[in-house]
Amino acid sequence: MAIQHPSFGTLADDRIIIFDTTLRDGEQSPGFSMNLEEKLRMAEALAELGVDVMEAGFPIASPGDFESVRAIAERFAKDGPVICGLARTAPADILRAAEAVRPAARRRIHTFVSTSPLHMRVKLRMEPEEVLELVTSSVTLARQHTDDVEWSAEDGSRTEPDFLCRCVEAAIKAGATTINIPDTVGYALPEDMARIFAMIRERVPGADQVVLSAHNHNDLGLAVANTLAAIRAGVRQVEATINGIGERAGNASLEEVVMALRTRRDALPYRTNIHTPNILRTSKLLATITGFDVQPNKAIVGRNAFAHESGIHQDGVLKDKSTYEIMTPESVGWSTSSLVMGKHSGRAAFRDKLKALGYEGIGDNQLNDAFRRFKELADRKKIVYDEDIVALVDDEVIRQ
Numbered sequence: 001m002a003i004q005h006p007s008f009g010t011l012a013d014d015r016i017i018i019f020d021t022t023l024r025d026g027e028q029s030p031g032f033s034m035n036l037e038e039k040l041r042m043a044e045a046l047a048e049l050g051v052d053v054m055e056a057g058f059p060i061a062s063p064g065d066f067e068s069v070r071a072i073a074e075r076f077a078k079d080g081p082v083i084c085g086l087a088r089t090a091p092a093d094i095l096r097a098a099e100a101v102r103p104a105a106r107r108r109i110h111t112f113v114s115t116s117p118l119h120m121r122v123k124l125r126m127e128p129e130e131v132l133e134l135v136t137s138s139v140t141l142a143r144q145h146t147d148d149v150e151w152s153a154e155d156g157s158r159t160e161p162d163f164l165c166r167c168v169e170a171a172i173k174a175g176a177t178t179i180n181i182p183d184t185v186g187y188a189l190p191e192d193m194a195r196i197f198a199m200i201r202e203r204v205p206g207a208d209q210v211v212l213s214a215h216n217h218n219d220l221g222l223a224v225a226n227t228l229a230a231i232r233a234g235v236r237q238v239e240a241t242i243n244g245i246g247e248r249a250g251n252a253s254l255e256e257v258v259m260a261l262r263t264r265r266d267a268l269p270y271r272t273n274i275h276t277p278n279i280l281r282t283s284k285l286l287a288t289i290t291g292f293d294v295q296p297n298k299a300i301v302g303r304n305a306f307a308h309e310s311g312i313h314q315d316g317v318l319k320d321k322s323t324y325e326i327m328t329p330e331s332v333g334w335s336t337s338s339l340v341m342g343k344h345s346g347r348a349a350f351r352d353k354l355k356a357l358g359y360e361g362i363g364d365n366q367l368n369d370a371f372r373r374f375k376e377l378a379d380r381k382k383i384v385y386d387e388d389i390v391a392l393v394d395d396e397v398i399r400q
Ligand code: KIV
Pocket: 025, 112, 152, 153, 154, 155, 182, 183, 184, 185, 215, 217
């Protein structure tokens, strides 16, 4: 039976809700905090990207965070994504979140508590039964302020299975409409996440009537793999950030999850509402605002994601791009793929580059000599720029 969701209505079976937490969990990474104006700019870009839910911040954390969430909620007072505020279980937290998101046309309160033995003993210093009561009281209070309530089991992947099921059941009974099981410390393997969600679906009454959600951290570099495994196990909401920013090694990268779904529809027959040609500009805006660029080899948005240097690859791409590209650069916002001229580049790419630079009618001898000199230059320089090639060919033409 299809899920009826307070913010999304009837959810189609293949629909994946994209919950962006760049402005909350992403912002929690050291050096990545944003001021109100920066958060508003990012919020605008995220809405244009098509995220379904935007976690705008943790309103009780600071007056600035409250103001940012409130301003974003006001910006989306008529329509737009669901605006979400994070809260712990304390009534003051929940009320602050409720107040911050109130102006939004569609709003969510996201409340969480730790459920793993380690966190309950060391961090909360509480017995499991006390935590269970907090689950009920926090969700009940949040539901008095909005009908869209998400509950998260912090450190859920390291939680004892029976207790996790009892907590999820209590949250659903109290009115949670989304149940999120975070891999808070990035410890899980894909099969662990799949097993946890399969267990919840099998054992918890009402689990088929709420949206199950995955929130994976990247400490072992598995956040995206774990998210895809969770989707296969029945999850219909994924929590992710632009460029994968977030606590420690970050969160699942939104662009990677979305493009994995789009590129591998054969194996993952799901769809999102993300307008993928906006991905690159959103990534670049975040990098500009935070001052942290992504690494060159970052999937989808790294400078080298669609760049080819080796002769064999360049030759293939010149014949047919699909030889070495599994998605088009345009589909994620790049204007085109690039053939980077370096010591691994071959004659075909060199000839193509000359053509692009306007040297159409260059003779074979000139081409051969220019190519030989290009290779010598490439051995000395990491990247040979267009200007280097122009200088080199002009010199060759003058010399012959
Ligand atoms: O990683 C985590 O457990 C979280 C929760 C607050 C959802 O970010």
